[in-house]
Amino acid sequence: MVENKTPMIQVKNLYKVYKVGDTKVYALDGVDFTIYKGEFCAIVGPSGSGKSTLLNMLAGLEKPSKGEIVIAGNHIEKLSENQLVTFRRKHVGFIFQSYNLIKTLNALENVALPLSFRGVPKKIRNEKAKQYIKLVGLEKQMNHMANEMSGGQQQRVGIARALAVDPQIIFADEPTGNLDSKTTKEVLGLMQRIVKEQNQTLVMVTHDNYIAKFADRQFHIVDGKIFKIEEQHHEETKGDMENVQS
Amino acid sequence: MMRFSDLLSMSVNNLRRRKMRTFLTVLGVLIGTASIVVMVSLGIGFNELTMEQYASYGSLTEVTVYSNQSSGGDGKNEPKRMTDDVIAQFGKLNHVKAASPLLQADTLMSQGAYQANVTIIGVTPEYMDNISLKQGHLPDKGKKELQMVVGNMVARQFSNPKSRSQDYYDDPTKIPEIDFMNRPIFVIFDTDAYYQTQNGGSGDGKTPVKPPKKYLLTTAGLVAGGVEDYNNYSYNVYVDLDVLKSQLKQIFKKKPIPNQPTNKKGKPYGYFIYDQAVVEVDDMANVTEVQKAITDMGYQANSNMEWLEQSQKQAKMVQALLGGIGTVSLFVAAIGIANTMMMSIYERTKEIGILKVLGFDMNHIRDMFLLESGFIGFLGGVTGITFSYGISFLINRFLAGHFMPDMPGDLSRIPLWLSIAAVGFSVFVGMAAGFFPSLRAMKLSPLAAIRNE
Ligand SMILES: Nc1ncnc2c1ncn2[C@@H]1O[C@H](COP(=O)(O)OP(=O)(O)O)[C@@H](O)[C@H]1O
Ligand SMILES: [Mg+2]
Numbered sequence: 225m226v227e228n229k230t231p232m233i234q235v236k237n238l239y240k241v242y243k244v245g246d247t248k249v250y251a252l253d254g255v256d257f258t259i260y261k262g263e264f265c266a267i268v269g270p271s272g273s274g275k276s277t278l279l280n281m282l283a284g285l286e287k288p289s290k291g292e293i294v295i296a297g298n299h300i301e302k303l304s305e306n307q308l309v310t311f312r313r314k315h316v317g318f319i320f321q322s323y324n325l326i327k328t329l330n331a332l333e334n335v336a337l338p339l340s341f342r343g344v345p346k347k348i349r350n351e352k353a354k355q356y357i358k359l360v361g362l363e364k365q366m367n368h369m370a371n372e373m374s375g376g377q378q379q380r381v382g383i384a385r386a387l388a389v390d391p392q393i394i395f396a397d398e399p400t401g402n403l404d405s406k407t408t409k410e411v412l413g414l415m416q417r418i419v420k421e422q423n424q425t426l427v428m429v430t431h432d433n434y435i436a437k438f439a440d441r442q443f444h445i446v447d448g449k450i451f452k453i454e455e456q457h458h459e460e461t462k463g464d465m466e467n468v469q470s
Numbered sequence: 471m472m473r474f475s476d477l478l479s480m481s482v483n484n485l486r487r488r489k490m491r492t493f494l495t496v497l498g499v500l501i502g503t504a505s506i507v508v509m510v511s512l513g514i515g516f517n518e519l520t521m522e523q524y525a526s527y528g529s530l531t532e533v534t535v536y537s538n539q540s541s542g543g544d545g546k547n548e549p550k551r552m553t554d555d556v557i558a559q560f561g562k563l564n565h566v567k568a569a570s571p572l573l574q575a576d577t578l579m580s581q582g583a584y585q586a587n588v589t590i591i592g593v594t595p596e597y598m599d600n601i602s603l604k605q606g607h608l609p610d611k612g613k614k615e616l617q618m619v620v621g622n623m624v625a626r627q628f629s630n631p632k633s634r635s636q637d638y639y640d641d642p643t644k645i646p647e648i649d650f651m652n653r654p655i656f657v658i659f660d661t662d663a664y665y666q667t668q669n670g671g672s673g674d675g676k677t678p679v680k681p682p683k684k685y686l687l688t689t690a691g692l693v694a695g696g697v698e699d700y701n702n703y704s705y706n707v708y709v710d711l712d713v714l715k716s717q718l719k720q721i722f723k724k725k726p727i728p729n730q731p732t733n734k735k736g737k738p739y740g741y742f743i744y745d746q747a748v749v750e751v752d753d754m755a756n757v758t759e760v761q762k763a764i765t766d767m768g769y770q771a772n773s774n775m776e777w778l779e780q781s782q783k784q785a786k787m788v789q790a791l792l793g794g795i796g797t798v799s800l801f802v803a804a805i806g807i808a809n810t811m812m813m814s815i816y817e818r819t820k821e822i823g824i825l826k827v828l829g830f831d832m833n834h835i836r837d838m839f840l841l842e843s844g845f846i847g848f849l850g851g852v853t854g855i856t857f858s859y860g861i862s863f864l865i866n867r868f869l870a871g872h873f874m875p876d877m878p879g880d881l882s883r884i885p886l887w888l889s890i891a892a893v894g895f896s897v898f899v900g901m902a903a904g905f906f907p908s909l910r911a912m913k914l915s916p917l918a919a920i921r922n923e
Binding site for chain 2: 276280283285286305306310312313314316318320324326327328337338340341342343345385389397
């Protein structure tokens with residue numbers, strides 16, 4: 225790993241408690257970790273272990289019950305809802321499991337949409353969107369609507385949309401959950417490559433140990449607690465894949 | 471910051487997406503706006519028609535003054551007589567543009583076989599300026615001869631004394647054709663003397679009465695309007711006041727002029743008094759004030775304003791009632807908008823969540839919904855106004871003549887301010903109806919987007 229790492233995300237003593245009827249569900253039960261700039265981290269664990277809860281909290285979509293989250297120097301847990309929206313607009317890209325493209329917009333417009341939130345003029349944002357559409361290999365589908373594309377294609381649009389705003393951090397919740405294994409490999413490889421090239425921080429949630437091996441570090445989470453952090457050294461993305469499989 | 475144009479195009483796209491629903495909601499606003507506008511236009515039309523009708527009876531800025539007969543009755547109070555001095559005082563009152571006495575002389579006119587009793591009224595040139603003519607011109611200023619301006623219904627008063635038929639009023643074709651413009655009229659001012667000679671002797675049977683002199687008068691102009699169209703000037707003949715005064719003095723010489731005061735010996739005074747005067751006020755709004763000032767001076771003053779005010783009160787009530795009916799339907803349309811916006815939020819819950827995750831400002835979410843509902847209001851308003859013009863046209867074309875044949879003029883009137891106000895109001899109603907839905911959309915949780923369907 226690179227020396228002199230700058231912390232990007234710091235989580236301290238994080239709790240999330242849901243009240244279901246009379247019982248309390250500890251979705252997160254005291255979580256501490258630090259993610260550094262330029263890292264690709266995976267949060268791995270079985271279903272219901274609290275992965276999504278953790279990611280949503282990092283993205284400011286949910287408030288923690290207790291604890292601190294510091295991202296790029298901002299205390300996320302203290303921000304108001306509108307400040308969180310602003311924070312995401314400035315720092316965060318988000319990749320969804322179910323792609324969540326806007327159905328009335330075509331691929332290009334979907335990618336350009338978050339740029340319009342930042343006040344980027346139409347001409348410039350369309351150019352930029354085109355550039356990212358090309359990067360994910362969808363030049364031919366540029367004008368397709370969401371329902372005119374396959375799952376893999378839609379997720380590529382989703383990735384392009386998350387990346388087009390040049391975010392410091394990208395969050396991805398089961399980004400390949402709805403894709404077949406071949407497409408999964410392609411999409412993961414793409415994410416890995418782009419994020420490395422631009423020195424962005426990527427946090428990905430998955431229940432699949434195999435997918436998690438694409439990451440530099442894996443946080444294994446069970447019942448709301450991190451029980452193991454695993455490091456993975458990647459020489460070359462492609463070769464690494466084969467190592468994992470063997 | 472996000473550009474307004476981008477926000478606007480997002481809103482418009484959302485409306486385009488649900489064409490049928492947008493259309494139906496707009497239709498609701500259209501009907502609401504149109505019913506308000508049509509109702510108010512009827513109110514305005516009714517009000518203005520009433521005004522026009524009063525205006526056709528005579529100017530609405532005119533106050534007619536009569537010398538107060540009743541107070542002159544008892545010997546104690548000097549009868550309030552209107553002299554030139556008094557008229558000049560009227561002229562100096564606040565808001566009064568001009569004051570003219572009406573010096574009336576009852577005459578007997580004749581042309582060919584026809585004759586008629588016609589009142590000649592001497593008025594100031596300023597008063598004369600208000601009379602609109604269909605032919606000829608007003609009397610030349612500074613001329614010594616009497617030049618007549620003849621009312622458009624004066625011809626109706628003529629009849630042939632030898633034939634008995636007097637039913638001119640029922641059949642306009644039987645009105646005698648008196649040629650005022652090209653042939654002179656014979657006028658007798660001293661009608662008393664005329665009738666005495668007709669009866670074959672003097673009033674007291676002693677001194678034989680000389681038949682009065684006939685004067686040949688020419689006509690300068692004819693008052694506008696046909697023999698059937700009544701207006702304030704229809705039945706009289708108008709001449710210049712000063713010329714009439716000097717003519718009367720000349721005609722009657724030492725004898726008292728009819729209707730003019732005499733001293734105890736029956737000798738005429740050296741000045742004229744008037745039974746009637748007309749005061750022209752600068753604005754309708756000041757008529758009542760002027761009227762009061764004149765009444766306070768001890769004269770009797772009347773104006774069409776008194777009647778008009780009464781009618782206007784009625785018209786206002788009618789207007790309020792009609793407007794109220796229209797407002798109810800726009801209120802229903804507002805509920806329609808609110809409903810549409812709520813439906814839209816339920817449908818778009820996930821989408822709004824996605825936008826929030828992607829960093830779409832909360833205030834912009836609210837603005838987007840307000841723009842959508844405002845735009846529905848705008849479309850409904852504009853189409854509603856267009857529709858109203860159509861309805862208004864149909865009402866005026868087909869209905870008005872049916873129900874109000876005696877009132878010419880448009881019954882439904884849409885002034886420009888009403889159109890603009892209606893569009894503005896429907897935009898406002900749209901936004902107001904969309905306000906709470908928009909707040910709701912703003913507060914939607916972004917987690918909705920994350921949860922898998
Ligand atoms: N809104 C909620 N209300 C109550 N319990 C919840 C809520 N969201 C998550 N949980 C519970 O918290 C735990 C963690 O959920 P989640 O983070 O979605 O798990 P994962 O993404 O790892 O499958 C689960 O037991 C789940 O039932
Ligand atoms: Mg999950």
